[in-house]
Amino acid sequence: MPERHPPLEAIGNSIGELTAAIAARGEPPPVDRWNPEHCGHSGMRIARDGTWYHEGSPINRPAMVRLFATVLRRESDGSHVLVTPAEKLTIDVEATAxxxxxxxxxxxxxxxxxxxxxxxxxxxxxxxxxxxxxxxxxxxxxxxxxxxxxxxxxxxxxxxxxxxxxxxxxxxxxxxxxxxxxxxxxxx
Missing domain, CATH: 2.30.270.10 (duf1285 protein)
Incomplete structure (x- = not known):
């Protein structure tokens, strides 16, 4: 299945082209309004260099990482979670998401x-x-x-x-x- 939103590129594009591409994507999922019960830890980690890991192994599919990124948010206590309408799982973040x-x-x-x-x-x-x-x-x-x-x-x-x-x-x-x-x- 093709990605719904391929990655955006700044290099080679004007600021106008970039802002048009951003607008064409629409709003991200409303993870700020989803508040299910906390279900545990996802077994995932985002390393300081931006590499995503699951149970110690790097996630090698960039499209999968981009999908997980759409349901990521930071809680008021500074922790990070992956959230859907049905579940909320902690994810470790070494520096920034x-x-x-x-x-x-x-x-x-x-x-x-x-x-x-x-x-x-x-x-x-x-x-x-x-x-x-x-x-x-x-x-x-x-x-x-x-x-x-x-x-x-x-x-x-x-x-x-x-x-x-x-x-x-x-x-x-x-x-x-x-x-x-x-x-x-x-x-x-």
Missing amino acids: FRATQMTTSGDGDQRRIGLTLDSGDGLVIGPDHPLSVIETDAGPSPRVAVRFGLEAELARPLYYELAEIALAEGHNPAGVWSDGMFFGLSA
Whole structure:
């Protein structure tokens, strides 16, 4: 069976093309409104590098990972769960649920828009609905963007460096970037 939503690509696409592709997907499943009883642990883990595991073995089918990603949410206590209308299972997440792996931009200064695609195949535009932050972790600064339902995506280092280059070129003090009408600092 073909995938209903193949992964989005930022590379080679304009911000307009990316936002049109995001809009064409429609809304994700309403996992924020599903509240079944907790059923236990899924036996799954998302490693720091974004690899999904089930009972210690990597899940090698990207389409399967993308499907699981659609029913993932973060609880108010910081834990992550896979949820359907009938069941809720805990999943271990070592850092963030997703990784931002590709970027496209348009405009300059406060007119800039920054689009990202994620390892889950989804896309977003950094802005009011998807704010960018940098938090300090044991592994050093971690640039992150809010995705949905409390989930975050950590930016791949090359994307963070590209944002830093933009901030330096535009001379922002403190260092940061504009996207979709909002300014986001690039330090923890």
